Amino acid sequence: MLQYLHTFPGHQNPVYALANADENAIFYSAGNDKGVVEWSLESMAFVQVKMPVQSSVYYLHYYNNQLFVGERSGAFSVFDFNERKVIARINAHTKPIFNIQTVKSKNELLTTGEDGSVAVWSLNDFSEIYRFQAAYDTVRAIAVSNDETEVAFGCKDHLIKIYNLADYSIKQTLDSHSLPVTSLAYHPIGKYLISGSRDAQLKIWSLPNYELVQTIPAHMFTVYDIEFHPTLPYFATSSQDKSIKIWDAENFKLYKILSLEKGEFGHTHSINKIIWSKDVKYLISTGDDRKVMVWEMEG
Numbered sequence: 001m002l003q004y005l006h007t008f009p010g011h012q013n014p015v016y017a018l019a020n021a022d023e024n025a026i027f028y029s030a031g032n033d034k035g036v037v038e039w040s041l042e043s044m045a046f047v048q049v050k051m052p053v054q055s056s057v058y059y060l061h062y063y064n065n066q067l068f069v070g071e072r073s074g075a076f077s078v079f080d081f082n083e084r085k086v087i088a089r090i091n092a093h094t095k096p097i098f099n100i101q102t103v104k105s106k107n108e109l110l111t112t113g114e115d116g117s118v119a120v121w122s123l124n125d126f127s128e129i130y131r132f133q134a135a136y137d138t139v140r141a142i143a144v145s146n147d148e149t150e151v152a153f154g155c156k157d158h159l160i161k162i163y164n165l166a167d168y169s170i171k172q173t174l175d176s177h178s179l180p181v182t183s184l185a186y187h188p189i190g191k192y193l194i195s196g197s198r199d200a201q202l203k204i205w206s207l208p209n210y211e212l213v214q215t216i217p218a219h220m221f222t223v224y225d226i227e228f229h230p231t232l233p234y235f236a237t238s239s240q241d242k243s244i245k246i247w248d249a250e251n252f253k254l255y256k257i258l259s260l261e262k263g264e265f266g267h268t269h270s271i272n273k274i275i276w277s278k279d280v281k282y283l284i285s286t287g288d289d290r291k292v293m294v295w296e297m298e299g
Contacts, residue, residue, distance in 0.1 A: 154181030196223025
């Protein structure tokens with residue numbers, strides 16, 4: 001299972017965003033500091049500040065040699081690794097951007113956030129293709145189904161909205177959480193959708209019909225992130241309760257808790273984001289304590 005390996009110090013303010021590069025050992029972090037930071041898992045060291053930012057960063061998304069940086073200002077920037085510079089900055093929303101995802105099969109980018117709208121962008125020239133109101137209030141999470149036929153949005157009004165990706169028509173609304181939905185993830189081979197909320201619960205929705213099959217009292221406070229292991233039948237959750245939990249993706253059994261309470265290493269504040277490294281050897285976590293921590297897969 002996972003054990004503590006390393007802490008990257010350096011951030012001066014809370015960190016909200018993580019993303020892997022295509023290279024195995026490189027990843028990025030960003031938050032309330034004035035830049036996006038590049039780190040190496042090979043040397044376990046700071047590499048460089050990759051780019052400055054004009055406002056706090058709430059989301060990082062890497063796709064096809066480009067890093068998409070979603071800001072508090074409502075703008076997103078595109079850093080191109082071939083050109084080694086920011087090639088676009090788009091004033092996408094009037095309020096903070098909380099999530100960015102790509103729809104590879106359509107060559108589209110989705111952005112959403114506090115204004116409740118979802119904007120669809122062309123990955124060719126970053127022109128706006130379409131925009132729709134998924135909620136009247138904040139949309140915090142986006143998950144694209146594995147076959148890219150559907151997209152789920154996690155909303156502040158406690159709802160999960162499922163849309164058809166072909167034409168962005170609404171398919172159904174899932175209403176079971178008692179507080180805002182803060183995280184979403186589709187099972188890697190499409191068995192179910194999993195949702196996390198400020199109500200501290202995880203809910204398992206079976207596919208293709210999105211029937212609620214299980215509710216798990218997963219954490220003490222908000223579930224901020226859900227990340228499936230790319231190759232093994234596990235998923236990890238991170239929470240405002242300062243813990244990371246590792247779960248069995250088949251029977252939802254709790255395998256391990258990574259926290260100061262359960263061991264000598266852990267975050268001291270809310271854990272806002274987790275990612276598995278590209279080579280799947282590590283879990284990387286970050287949050288309000290300004291630390292970026294690395295956990296190693298044993299065996």
